[in-house]
Amino acid sequence: MPEYTSVNYARDLAQLLYTSHHKTIKEICLATDSTEAQIRDYIQKGNWEAHRRTLTATKQVQLEILYDILAEQTAKIKEHLAGKKKDDITSKDADLVLKYTTAIKNLEKDTSVRELIDAGKLFISWVIKKDHSLGQHINQHWDDFIHERLGQSAE
Numbered sequence: 001m002p003e004y005t006s007v008n009y010a011r012d013l014a015q016l017l018y019t020s021h022h023k024t025i026k027e028i029c030l031a032t033d034s035t036e037a038q039i040r041d042y043i044q045k046g047n048w049e050a051h052r053r054t055l056t057a058t059k060q061v062q063l064e065i066l067y068d069i070l071a072e073q074t075a076k077i078k079e080h081l082a083g084k085k086k087d088d089i090t091s092k093d094a095d096l097v098l099k100y101t102t103a104i105k106n107l108e109k110d111t112s113v114r115e116l117i118d119a120g121k122l123f124i125s126w127v128i129k130k131d132h133s134l135g136q137h138i139n140q141h142w143d144d145f146i147h148e149r150l151g152q153s154a155e
Helices: 006-019 025-032 036-046 048-081 091-109 113-130 132-154
Strands: none
Touching: 006 025, 006 036, 006 048, 006 113, 025 036, 036 048, 048 091, 113 132
16 A cells, blocks of 8 residues: 555645646645645646546536536427427427436436545545554555446446
């Protein structure tokens, strides 16, 4: 198991803030008590920009697109029901609303394994600073949990 230090904790927190929460470098510096040069170095060496794009492209952007499509479809149906539009509403329109709603629900409840790993790393490094032995114990259970999640997502 790697040795966790305040530098590792700051780097892991910076990575989470940059990739998942889209914080600016200045905001990250304030939160982690790091310099801009350190954060830029972490971003470059850790390829955080690619990770950030992957997270954005996979979940957040997909949700935004699905919500936009769902809003348009719902507005079309409401206008039809209110008699403002004479377009024929078919079962296909209702089916699309149901499909988009289900897709949104699935995306919103599904926490990616990468997000779990990021949160776990931060938590475990915090626990290790408080109680090293307990942190090692939790780390073993966390590894088992992640392996189990990976097995479930492969099914």
